[in-house]
Amino acid sequence: MGRHGKKVATAMDLKFGEFTLDLARRELRRGGRNVRLQPRVLDLLVYLARNRERVVPKVELFDAVWKRAAVAESALTFAVKEARRSVGDDGGRQRVIETVRGRGYRFIAPVVEGLGRGANATQRGEDPFVGRDALLGILDQEFAKTVTTHGRAVLLTGEPGIGKTRTLTEFSDRARARGARVLMGRCMKGDGVPNYWPWVQVLRSALREHVIDRDADLTPECTATLARSLPNLREDLLVDEKPLEPTGLSEDQVRFRLFDQLVRLTQRVSIREPLVLLIDDLHWADAESLSLLEFFARSLQEASMLIVCAYRDSELDDDAERARMLGRLARVEGTRSVVLDALSVEDVAQYLEKTTGQVADAHVASLVHSRTGGNPFFLTQISDSADAPLSRGAREAVHDHLEGLPEDCRELLSLASVIGRDFEIAVLARVAKLPVDEVLDAIEPAVATRTVRQLRPLRFRFTHGVITEALGESLSASQRSKVQEHTRSRTS
Numbered sequence: 187m188g189r190h191g192k193k194v195a196t197a198m199d200l201k202f203g204e205f206t207l208d209l210a211r212r213e214l215r216r217g218g219r220n221v222r223l224q225p226r227v228l229d230l231l232v233y234l235a236r237n238r239e240r241v242v243p244k245v246e247l248f249d250a251v252w253k254r255a256a257v258a259e260s261a262l263t264f265a266v267k268e269a270r271r272s273v274g275d276d277g278g279r280q281r282v283i284e285t286v287r288g289r290g291y292r293f294i295a296p297v298v299e300g301l302g303r304g305a306n307a308t309q310r311g312e313d314p315f316v317g318r319d320a321l322l323g324i325l326d327q328e329f330a331k332t333v334t335t336h337g338r339a340v341l342l343t344g345e346p347g348i349g350k351t352r353t354l355t356e357f358s359d360r361a362r363a364r365g366a367r368v369l370m371g372r373c374m375k376g377d378g379v380p381n382y383w384p385w386v387q388v389l390r391s392a393l394r395e396h397v398i399d400r401d402a403d404l405t406p407e408c409t410a411t412l413a414r415s416l417p418n419l420r421e422d423l424l425v426d427e428k429p430l431e432p433t434g435l436s437e438d439q440v441r442f443r444l445f446d447q448l449v450r451l452t453q454r455v456s457i458r459e460p461l462v463l464l465i466d467d468l469h470w471a472d473a474e475s476l477s478l479l480e481f482f483a484r485s486l487q488e489a490s491m492l493i494v495c496a497y498r499d500s501e502l503d504d505d506a507e508r509a510r511m512l513g514r515l516a517r518v519e520g521t522r523s524v525v526l527d528a529l530s531v532e533d534v535a536q537y538l539e540k541t542t543g544q545v546a547d548a549h550v551a552s553l554v555h556s557r558t559g560g561n562p563f564f565l566t567q568i569s570d571s572a573d574a575p576l577s578r579g580a581r582e583a584v585h586d587h588l589e590g591l592p593e594d595c596r597e598l599l600s601l602a603s604v605i606g607r608d609f610e611i612a613v614l615a616r617v618a619k620l621p622v623d624e625v626l627d628a629i630e631p632a633v634a635t636r637t638v639r640q641l642r643p644l645r646f647r648f649t650h651g652v653i654t655e656a657l658g659e660s661l662s663a664s665q666r667s668k669v670q671e672h673t674r675s676r677t678s
């Protein structure tokens with residue numbers, strides 16, 4: 187999100203794949219280890235990486251790297267060859283440095299810019315990551331098992347904003363550092379999204395980043411099967427758009443073929459390097475994608491691959507079909523489900539310390555913890571000041587969170603928020619002028635989405651203090667004082 191600091195141009199790192207080109211220290215590192223290079227070769231790599239938006243002509247490279255010293259053409263050819271070797275390329279496999287015939291060379295690997303090792307998290311403009319050690323430990327362990335034994339799958343669940351996506355991206359860095367190839371797909375909400383969308387994204391990046399070697403891995407049958415069932419992939423498969431001939435197979439047979447080809451393709455690829463597949467927002471996955479995922483989970487014995495998926499379990503409450511499919515997936519042998527819980531007070535204190543650069547007062551940490559319910563999203567929204575009024579972002583976040591609830595439920599919650607973070611149903615019923623039973627029925631969806639929690643049969647609590655605050659703010663002053671009157675009349 188980068189809201190804490192400015193980028194400092196000096197200690198720049200360029201990251202591509204498992205490599206880091208540290209411009210300040212003039213080093214190339216692979217998964218944290220130094221790669222030894224001749225100075226000229228390093229200069230060449232740095233120059234190409236810095237000018238990665240364009241094709242760099244050979245004459246320009248001579249100027250930049252050899253500073254007009256009279257050298258033979260072969261010096262450049264040799265340096266390019268060495269640079270390629272250092273990043274795992276060769277003439278036939280150009281993932282990082284591409285030869286553009288007759289024009290020069292271009293750095294083509296996707297680059298992520300970062301600040302060098304000297305900078306701290308805040309200076310780097312990063313959002314600090316806290317807690318979750320146990321969870322990352324589990325993921326590391328599962329990854330280790332995929333390398334030594336066979337594939338595994340992990341399902342991460344939890345409420346919105348609890349940190350599922352962030353955990354996936356943090357884990358992806360760790361897995362890369364351990365030599366894995368990480369591929370990511372994300373499911374999307376909406377009717378226009380094609381079937382198999384997360385898989386199309388995964389395959390697309392696998393092809394573009396040459397994780398799948400077109401020549402070695404794609405048999406003609408595999409290409410044809412993929413092109414038929416995944417039309418969005420045709421361009422990356424270099425298959426013409428023209429309609430394919432009918433196969434004479436039933437829909438189920440076509441589907442089975444696709445699944446089988448994909449598993450076999452994965453086996454071929456994962457022999458070379460372990461794979462980590464991350465699929466986010468599985469609560470929006472289409473049924474085909476989920477079937478394929480289950481098929482994969484059942485076939486993982488034969489591939490060195492870890493699949494980690496994340497989804498909001500609260501979204502499945504009124505989606506019986508998806509809930510059933512995910513339930514089946516969770517029961518496949520070798521699949522593990524992990525629920526992400528709220529961050530602890532200590533985690534919150536650590537977060538405050540990292541963002542402010544000062545040791546957090548215990549009282550402030552516990553105040554922020556209670557206000558946010560340990561939900562990292564709410565934490566990122568309010569941590570700037572523990573008792574300041576809610577930011578617009580926090581308010582919008584709460585309203586987004588409540589958007590899915592029925593109107594009558596939201597109205598009752600607004601009234602309840604004036605009673606307090608904890609509220610009795612009897613009081614709420616009186617304020618709303620409704621029978622207790624009706625109130626209980628109406629707030630049921632809020633319990634299902636964990637907006638409120640039942641403390642006792644007739645007593646409830648808002649899960650996050652920020653929800654109480656944002657709801658309270660949405661009522662007019664006169665509405666609020668009316669509710670308060672009722673609340674008082676109960677105690678007097």
Ligand SMILES: Nc1ncnc2c1ncn2[C@@H]1O[C@H](COP(=O)(O)OP(=O)(O)OP(=O)(O)O)[C@@H](O)[C@H]1O
Binds near residue numbers: 315345348349563
């Ligand atoms: N452990 C953590 N430490 C610090 N910040 C975190 C942590 N986990 C998540 N965050 C931050 O909280 C915000 C919400 O996290 P994230 O998007 O991962 O939630 P999510 O569970 O994926 O939510 P959703 O269900 O809406 O997709 C992000 O800004 C993220 O960077």
Ligand SMILES: [Mg+2]
Binds near residue numbers: 352
């Ligand atoms: Mg997410």
